Amino acid sequence: MSKFKLKEIRELADFNPPEKVPVGKTIKKIPMGYLKEFKRKISGYELAEFKSGPKFRNGDTLVAKITPCLENGKTAFVDILDDNEVAFGSSEFIVLRAKKGTNAEFLYYLSKSPTFRKRAIDCMEGTSGRKRVNEGVLKLFELPVPDKEQQDKIASVLSVLDKKIELNNRINSELEAMAKTLYDYWFVQFDFPTTSGVNKGKPYKSSGGKMVYNATLKREIPEGWGGGKLIDIANITTGKLDSNAEVLDGKYLFFTCAADPTTIDNYEYDDNVILIAGNNAQGNFHINRFSGKFNAYQRTYIITSKAVTQLDYLYQVLSSHVKLLKKMGNGSLTKFITINMLTDAPIFKRNLNVMDEFHKVSSPLYKKQTNISYENKQLTQLRDWLLPMLMNGQVSVGE
Numbered sequence: 001m002s003k004f005k006l007k008e009i010r011e012l013a014d015f016n017p018p019e020k021v022p023v024g025k026t027i028k029k030i031p032m033g034y035l036k037e038f039k040r041k042i043s044g045y046e047l048a049e050f051k052s053g054p055k056f057r058n059g060d061t062l063v064a065k066i067t068p069c070l071e072n073g074k075t076a077f078v079d080i081l082d083d084n085e086v087a088f089g090s091s092e093f094i095v096l097r098a099k100k101g102t103n104a105e106f107l108y109y110l111s112k113s114p115t116f117r118k119r120a121i122d123c124m125e126g127t128s129g130r131k132r133v134n135e136g137v138l139k140l141f142e143l144p145v146p147d148k149e150q151q152d153k154i155a156s157v158l159s160v161l162d163k164k165i166e167l168n169n170r171i172n173s174e175l176e177a178m179a180k181t182l183y184d185y186w187f188v189q190f191d192f193p194t195t196s197g198v199n200k201g202k203p204y205k206s207s208g209g210k211m212v213y214n215a216t217l218k219r220e221i222p223e224g225w226g227g228g229k230l231i232d233i234a235n236i237t238t239g240k241l242d243s244n245a246e247v248l249d250g251k252y253l254f255f256t257c258a259a260d261p262t263t264i265d266n267y268e269y270d271d272n273v274i275l276i277a278g279n280n281a282q283g284n285f286h287i288n289r290f291s292g293k294f295n296a297y298q299r300t301y302i303i304t305s306k307a308v309t310q311l312d313y314l315y316q317v318l319s320s321h322v323k324l325l326k327k328m329g330n331g332s333l334t335k336f337i338t339i340n341m342l343t344d345a346p347i348f349k350r351n352l353n354v355m356d357e358f359h360k361v362s363s364p365l366y367k368k369q370t371n372i373s374y375e376n377k378q379l380t381q382l383r384d385w386l387l388p389m390l391m392n393g394q395v396s397v398g399e
Contacts, residue, residue, distance in 0.1 A: 010139035013096040019055035028087035038073035065133035066092040105155035153397035183316040226349040274303040309359040
């Protein structure tokens with residue numbers, strides 16, 4: 001702590017720095033939904049006409065100032081813009097811009113630290129459910145801060161971990177896209193490898209494989225295939241707990257419709273499962289490939305495959321159907337999926353063991369995904385362990 005000095009937050013950062021953007025100009029907008037819980041990377045943007053809202057550039061930090069977004073860890077580092085580009089965002093952001101003598105990435109990690117977050121939460125005002133940070137009060141809080149040299153070193157250590165996590169996430173997205181392309185090629189275009197005859201090994205439909213009309217599916221499908229329902233290959237159950245349940249004193253995880261599965265550590269369940277949130281308009285969709293046990297909210301659907309070799313096909317079918325199911329959802333205000341919508345989702349009845357062959361090709365992709373996800377969990381735990389200790393001087397970065 002000898003190199004740390006107490007400084008007011010306003011000495012480190014400008015709050016909501018001014019930028020000139022003409023009203024009505026179409027520029028990038030970052031709504032609150034593009035900030036993920038305890039994730040450095042902003043997940044995307046929209047194009048919108050600027051009317052009002054905080055403006056920012058690359059190198060700025062966005063901190064949610066409204067409950068429960070602040071408590072849930074919605075804080076991000078802006079690095080998705082072009083050089084000198086200005087974007088705007090939700091009016092519920094605080095924009096922090098590092099002053100001279102403050103490392104911009106260090107400022108981001110400082111804003112994620114338990115001490116900063118506690119200060120921000122403690123100065124929230126307003127009625128329950130609509131509390132906001134009093135920025136004037138937050139500016140005056142003092143925090144222990146190292147000199148610029150140490151800031152640079154701390155930011156370097158933590159950013160290396162975050163950038164590796166981000167790289168792994170991009171790799172997993174590419175692996176997911178590869179599996180989806182393979183699924184479309186085999187089960188939408190019907191160009192799966194022919195297993196017999198003169199065209200053995202060649203794409204079925206492209207090489208002249210016979211197609212027949214199926215009245216149930218209302219389309220042409222390969223000869224020998226038939227129509228079925230999801231329940232033919234899947235077991236579907238729902239969670240049993242309400243949203244206020246205490247889950248066995250924290251022994252088991254509690255998956256809710258509102259949860260972002262990527263923020264949940266230590267998945268616990270006895271088998272590979274697919275999770276679908278049943279009662280919100282956007283909905284979450286996730287496949288869990290870790291083992292153990294967990295509990296779930298009563299409108300979260302837990303789907304398992306009746307055969308291990310059909311899991312990847314099942315996942316792709318549901319992935320293709322989930323958006324459609326959400327549009328079909330019941331309810332005037334909050335759309336929700338009924339269990340019958342899932343059980344009755346159309347599938348192909350296999351005849352040529354194509355699902356099994358698909359599993360042989362896709363499972364290595366998903367195995368790699370799982371290994372990368374596990375590595376990310378370890379990197380995240382290391383980062384979250386280091387961050388508070390680096391910020392309070394318990395751990396120092398060597399020369």
